[in-house]
Amino acid sequence: MELVVNSPLQNQIVGGEEIVSNTSRNFIEANTKQVTLEHLRKDCIIPVFAKDNESTISHYQFVQKTREIAQDLFPEFQVAEPDIRISHLIKGRIPSAIGKPAKELLEHEKTLYYERCAFVMEIPEVVENVNGNNLALTIGGVRAYNQENLFSKKSPEKFKVFIGFKNMVCTNLCISTDGLANQIKVTDVDQLSFAVEGLLQQYDREHHLGLMERMSRYLITEEQFAHFVGKLRMYQFMDKSEQKKLFPVSLNDGQINTVVKNYYSCPNFKRSDDGSINLWKLYNLFTEANKSSYIDNNFERSVNAYELTNNLVNSLQSGARNWFLHN
Template sequence: MELITRSPLQNQMVEEKEVVSSKNRNFIEANTKKVSLEHLKNDCIIPVFAKDNESTISHYEFVQKTREIAQDLFPEFSVSEPDIRTSHIIKGRIPSAIGKPAKELKEHEKTLYYERLAFVLEIPEVVENVNGNKLALTIGGVRAYNQENLFSKKSPEKFKVFIGFKNMVCTNLCISTDGLADQIRVNSLNQLSEAVENLLNQYDRMKHLGMMERMSRYELTQAQFAHFIGKLRMYQFMGKTEQKQYFPVSLNDSQINTVVKNYYHDPNFSRKEDGSINMWRIFNLLTEANKSSYIDNNLERNVNAYDLTNDLVNSLQNRIGNFFLHN
């Protein structure tokens, strides 16, 4: 994969003082805890398949192997330390601590692992400027043990891996359809390595950047935005058969509320004075709202936000009907 650090996409740049930096914000917020790679390696047990006691691929192995592959594929750049978020802690204790009150447990008597994990790795030297925002090339993945049948014999394990960008203004992830592999099923760490490498090699970075740059060329009036939000709300309550007639929407009702709130109040992506808002800002309102999604469906919803935005842009560009924009 050939990478360049200077982008031709410099359209519609804004002054840096107009952008509110969010260095302390997380790429995902919902019910998650930040942990270190060393913590995963040294402090967490590894779940097994119950019927044959075969080990799963550990969270540590997944993160570390992905980082090694990223560094091998991009040797001219440095890969950051992983930013790791976990949720749904599974606690236990060693056999000798059976019957002890929890408050009397010593540290060596406790066991734990996390049911769900998400992580990102930045390549900070590869930064693009799209629509006035700095985007850093980012690689990451998700592992959710709740999607495995750990009560059976060893079977292929599921992983999700992505490559895309992180908006440095707001830490929103920008992931395209071809930048996400959400159905990786492997039996070994070697198979996982091959799947990660295949995804990174096939990703079309310049196409992704071009599609995001295009978003800023089209906008909705305040009335059109209100119509869009109303149709999103209607979609939530349609029957499954009726929903299939329209472009799928993954965000839930509370997340749509967040989109509306940020339309008025987001420091970087809110409406203009006349109430209009371009599609790049709408895309970031959607991905910002998606941060409240649980780890196990966060990446799919992020890609859905990207696809939905591009579907709207296509309708505006080609002047064709769209359920979410027209009566």
């Protein structure tokens, strides 16, 4: 079998301009391309578990089933077409083409699927204004075949699903702790449907909106921001035992650099003239930087950004000492 990972998709898909498109307003940017749901249905093979040849749940089934559930739970609204991002293209060929030189392969002899897939779908009629920004209710998920042991017999498959909001100013995802299920393990589509429906029903939208609105009421000075950034950099290199004593931070060093850059230059969320920045803006600097995270950990880092910001808000509200803000 011929395997190629991370090659440019435009060079690998005939008529790629109809399948893959680029946009400057993506919910995730790192190492991904945009594809259509129809492309996943028609053009992609479905991996199997090697030892018993049992089929996995395909990316198409995951996206389509989530969309159906969302539409059932919000019947008065129209769920938008999913925005699907993929990465790590796996190429192959049909059995009759074994041994044939790659340059002589015909189109019908080629196969493909994507190791990783992330998607979001808006409910555009459900829009809330928080701190002057319109946020659209959004549902999405992640599937990564690299987290499955496809060389074994069929076993529970892993999925991640979220419900939260997308900031329409910048397409940043706002995901709360109770809006993410990152450890869904199922063996069939029915179990997957049950898990997705359970998450969507338990999500507390009003509580999520209230905590995001609260962020704008607290700010840090330029000096506190500089102190905070320094502590974030220190955290990256601390011993694991020391990190466990502190609030966890999942942004990497490059993303911290992006936060600092956008603190000065972001047209929507940069600092005030006196150098201060409210925590709603800081939160959006976090979620903007998180767009560079890979599909595998994007949603978890988004939740961590939400939790970290609320940790700062709680400290400012109560006057309690916070390692990230105080000496």
